[in-house]
Amino acid sequence: MLIQPSINILVVENDITILQRCRELLLDEGHKVRTAECIEEALDIVQKQPGDVDIMLLSLELPGWAHMTLIETLQKARREILIMTMSANCGEEAIEAMQAGAYDCIQKTFMADRFRIKINRAIEAFRLRRQLDLLTRQRQAEFTRVRQDANLYAILQSFSDALVVTDWQTNIVLFNPAAAGLFDLTEETALGHPVSVFIKSDELLSFFIRAIKSDSSLAMLMADEEPVVKVGNKNLRVHVFSVKNEGGTVIGAVALFHDVTKVSAMDKLRDDFLSMVSHELKAPLSSLLMQISVILDGLAGDLSPKQTDLLGKAKEKTKGMITLVNDILDYRRIQEGKSIQKIESLDLAKILQRTVELMRLSAEEKGIKMTCEVAEGLPSFNGDRGGLEVIFINLISNAIKYTQQGGHVSVSLNKAGKDIRFKVVDTGIGIPPEDIDRVFEKFYRIKTDETRSISGSGLGLSIVKGIVEAHNSTIFMESPPGQGTTFIVSLPVEE
Amino acid sequence: MKKVLLVDDDVDFCEATKLLLDSKGYEVVLAYDGKEGLGKVRAEKPDLVILDVMMPEMNGYDVCVVLKADAELKKIPVILLTAVDQAFFKTTYTRAMGLMTEADDYIAKPVEPGELVKRVEDLLSKK
Structure with a gap:
């Protein structure tokens, strides 16, 4: 058992009988006791030998002193001293003393048991307080070491x-x-x-x-x-x-x-710059695409098979560049956490059907059959319209991109439990097992003989993943060798 | 023969798009900035206007606002065309500017030729 050091108690009381009674009781308990018959004497002891007083037992009936001022002064100067007050009836003055910082009040009836209990509790409080101070000092000392x-x-x-x-x-x-x-x-x-x-x-x-x-x-x-x-x-x-x-x-x-004040200003500058670049890149690209398309359609005169072949390739490259510019801009937005711009109640069936209509053209150009199945009466989904469109466009265009002529892309939207499930299945070249874990990484592109001629930024799927996650949704994919690829996005419907 | 007015400051784009729309049987009139475009709407009374947004003199939004405030001209369907950041355009434009300008459709540049023809056909058949 831990041996506690004995406690030094200073009793301040002008009534000699009471002073003696206190002294006896405390000595019986094994404490060290000193006495003072007036405040001045008590202050003298406290100031000269501060370490010699742990607890002060202070009578509230001493003449000539404002007790509250005394208690407050002592608390400020010698916070480590715990003050117990004594009074005849522990009335108003005892409460005031406690508000000023005294720990408790003892009635001067001196029933030995009650006195002992009160004193022991004060001692307990004193020890706890001392431990706390010690701990604080220790912790502060560790910082002091840093300063030194x-x-x-x-x-x-x-x-x-x-x-x-x-x-x-x-x-x-x-x-x-x-x-x-x-x-x-x-x-x-x-x-x-x-x-x-x-x-x-x-x-x-x-x-x-x-x-x-x-x-x-x-x-x-x-x-x-x-x-x-x-x-x-x-x-x-x-x-x-x-x-x-x-x-x-x-x-x-x-x-x-x-x-980051300057960085914030730079962010704005970068945004403005990117918007400008975006416009300056897209405007000529759109001219280029239109020019090549009309030539290819024979609207500027007949073409030889070789010319058609070369221009067809030029058109694909141009489209690749357009996708790249869009992907870079999309990616920037997602990185900045702006993939959700505005949440609203969406009719996904309508958005998907519109998207499929847009993509149907490029599927047909490539000789790919595209089907779209949408379940009746789907609930509305709370999400960002632009973001959902990007999910649909990127996954469907990927399916078309990686499926050969004569292949099949089927798109569907169904209810699965509490989720709306968007599914894209293709009969394309698939994803080699060793690449499956990495397809969502930014700038990652699968390099095989089959993909060499397909252009892309390697950002499409990482953009999709960013948007899916921003909607608390999940994306899942599988690609068994030789059986094409399936992407499933589960979009939770709020109750 | 339906008459389409294309207003865009990119001369190359105008030229190629005119070839495309000509081939689909439309009569195509060109203008190269907002003011000229507005003048040609009044002079030519086209069946449909394709308006680029970023143009010198008067931008496409402003031209559209003027058109839609005119009791006689507001019946002419307008397609806005812009190369501004696609997603930005779709979300911000359609809600803020779209309501103000009351354009009938919008297309983000670069546009697939087939897509442009389809939108033009759709709007003209609605009319």
């Missing part, structure tokens, strides 16, 4: 990102000049003070609290989200991590603020 490590400190100081470290009670223990400038921190005003005084954003504060309360995995999760917070006129990307000591105990949180 000159090299480490210099590194932190020269960080261009703002850095703020708090202890486990979110008091600031460390910050660098970048943070000082950002949040108006100085050594005198900030160190040891709650971070909430300087960082006014509730959102930011919640990151600190979550980092301290959570385990590391959650803290990592937060870093993944990379929230951007506006402070003043700056956009800051925030990372908050919990700080652990060697034993794995969370001793605080560290926050990094990376100024």
